[in-house]
Amino acid sequence: MCYHFAENFIYPVFRLFVYFLLPSISAIYIFNWWYSDIYVTKKYRSKGHSWRSIQSPKSIPYNTLCSVCGRLMMSAVGEFCERCALSACRGCKKLSEKNNPCRVLSISPNEPFLHHWVKVGAVCEDCNLSTDTDVGYDFFCCWCQQIKHFSTGEPSKDEVCNFGNSRSMIIPPSQVKISRTGQISVTPPDWDDWQPIILVGNPISGGGTGDEVLSLFRGLLNPIQVVRLSKKGLQSALNWIPSSARIIVAGGDGTVSAVVSTITNMNIADRPPVGILPLGTGNDLSRVLGWGGSCPAPLSPFKFLNDIRNATVQPIDRWSVTVGRRKLFAYNYLSIGVDARVALDFHRARLHPLYLRGSQSINYLIYLCLGTQQVLSQDCHGLEKLLELHMNNNVIALPPLQALLLLNIPSWGAGVDVWNAGADQSVAKQSMNDGKLEVLGINSSFHIAKLQIGLSQPIRLGQASSITIKIKNRVPMQVDGEPWEQNPCEIQVEQMGTALVLSKTSD
Numbered sequence: 001m002c003y004h005f006a007e008n009f010i011y012p013v014f015r016l017f018v019y020f021l022l023p024s025i026s027a028i029y030i031f032n033w034w035y036s037d038i039y040v041t042k043k044y045r046s047k048g049h050s051w052r053s054i055q056s057p058k059s060i061p062y063n064t065l066c067s068v069c070g071r072l073m074m075s076a077v078g079e080f081c082e083r084c085a086l087s088a089c090r091g092c093k094k095l096s097e098k099n100n101p102c103r104v105l106s107i108s109p110n111e112p113f114l115h116h117w118v119k120v121g122a123v124c125e126d127c128n129l130s131t132d133t134d135v136g137y138d139f140f141c142c143w144c145q146q147i148k149h150f151s152t153g154e155p156s157k158d159e160v161c162n163f164g165n166s167r168s169m170i171i172p173p174s175q176v177k178i179s180r181t182g183q184i185s186v187t188p189p190d191w192d193d194w195q196p197i198i199l200v201g202n203p204i205s206g207g208g209t210g211d212e213v214l215s216l217f218r219g220l221l222n223p224i225q226v227v228r229l230s231k232k233g234l235q236s237a238l239n240w241i242p243s244s245a246r247i248i249v250a251g252g253d254g255t256v257s258a259v260v261s262t263i264t265n266m267n268i269a270d271r272p273p274v275g276i277l278p279l280g281t282g283n284d285l286s287r288v289l290g291w292g293g294s295c296p297a298p299l300s301p302f303k304f305l306n307d308i309r310n311a312t313v314q315p316i317d318r319w320s321v322t323v324g325r326r327k328l329f330a331y332n333y334l335s336i337g338v339d340a341r342v343a344l345d346f347h348r349a350r351l352h353p354l355y356l357r358g359s360q361s362i363n364y365l366i367y368l369c370l371g372t373q374q375v376l377s378q379d380c381h382g383l384e385k386l387l388e389l390h391m392n393n394n395v396i397a398l399p400p401l402q403a404l405l406l407l408n409i410p411s412w413g414a415g416v417d418v419w420n421a422g423a424d425q426s427v428a429k430q431s432m433n434d435g436k437l438e439v440l441g442i443n444s445s446f447h448i449a450k451l452q453i454g455l456s457q458p459i460r461l462g463q464a465s466s467i468t469i470k471i472k473n474r475v476p477m478q479v480d481g482e483p484w485e486q487n488p489c490e491i492q493v494e495q496m497g498t499a500l501v502l503s504k505t506s507d
């Protein structure tokens, strides 16, 4: 009976799954992964223009009519240039590129700088309704962002553009030189109050939101002010930035720390301060500085640029973390144990080709599942036996724990103020620029969950300005959200100056 049931039902279903469903599901996932990569990197760049589907989010106006054939563009075939607002249907794109150059990124400083007009409106409605024969069009200057109506049909070709409201934050093309190898250099203009804003971000962070965010700012600033980051070459991607600049990092904690470290290491008199457009899953520094725990939705790029201009510059302690021969910098926290294990599993899941790049909610779900798994597996049990902790040269006796945390900021694990959690008497004040780290222990994943809802206290081990940790066995650890598995070694944590960050002033 059982045999027949297996023969007639289970095996065919199993075969159907193995031969048909599994390959199709894999194919869909692999296509999703491959296509998202191609879409982000190559598909739409051509002759200076950077084409996107008209369905994508926009910060600039666009013409619903094709700039060549004049037909109403259907959403499936309509495209616009995220840099200059030119619109065309897919079939006419090549021809429109020929007749309409994109924004120039660099011109001779002796040339007058003129408006760059792009037709963005259909025939003006008012003109159409009036009995007048005068019929005109709306044009948009992609540098000063003004929309102007020209009744003659064509804008004048010799009007000087002064960059409008963007003047104080934009890098004018007359100040830019681009070498043959693509290396940029900028000479600051002698304008009062000039603080160009540079946005740096990784297009694949935030489950692909990074790409959309970078796109929104390319329409508002000089496109060179939007820097696409890859792990390699952070230094060379940022070494041209003027010292009067303000920087926005669009990304998670790891990207923010990497950019802050690169800027702080740069050999310039004034280091540009860094603000955050949060795209990661933790965003602890972003929360503390008032930029929030997730990307504002809907994002208003012009308002965000103004918030960055009005933000307050503040110093943050920079901690050098020497792990064996390796040296890193931490601004947020360092941890060893169960929370680093969860971060590490999540990090590995993210590198997997089947990982869904498009969905932040599914990624949170994966994160939650991995956390729950740790509660069950308890694999950091007895961490206190694997570590030796010295604070300001004193050995500290460790109670049973599963995670050891060193905090610089009052936020950890996506917004938990763990140092002050559940405090019933006064605890030592925590500050991000007092030259001290808060050292504390957590005894289980369950303890983390209770801390998150304020039902428990951490094991407060004290504050210190110099910390040594001897690791006697392989353990997971993380610095500012970048996790790895660490072999036995000695870790030295010391303050090494400060970095400058931007804290949002309330609206």
Ligand SMILES: [Zn+2]
Pocket (backbone or CB within 6 Å): 048, 049, 050, 081, 082, 083, 084, 085, 086, 101, 102, 103
């Ligand atoms: Zn363009």
Ligand SMILES: [Zn+2]
Pocket (backbone or CB within 6 Å): 066, 067, 068, 069, 070, 071, 088, 089, 090, 091, 092
């Ligand atoms: Zn067309």
Ligand SMILES: [Zn+2]
Pocket (backbone or CB within 6 Å): 114, 115, 116, 141, 142, 143, 144, 145, 146, 160, 161, 162, 163
């Ligand atoms: Zn203009």
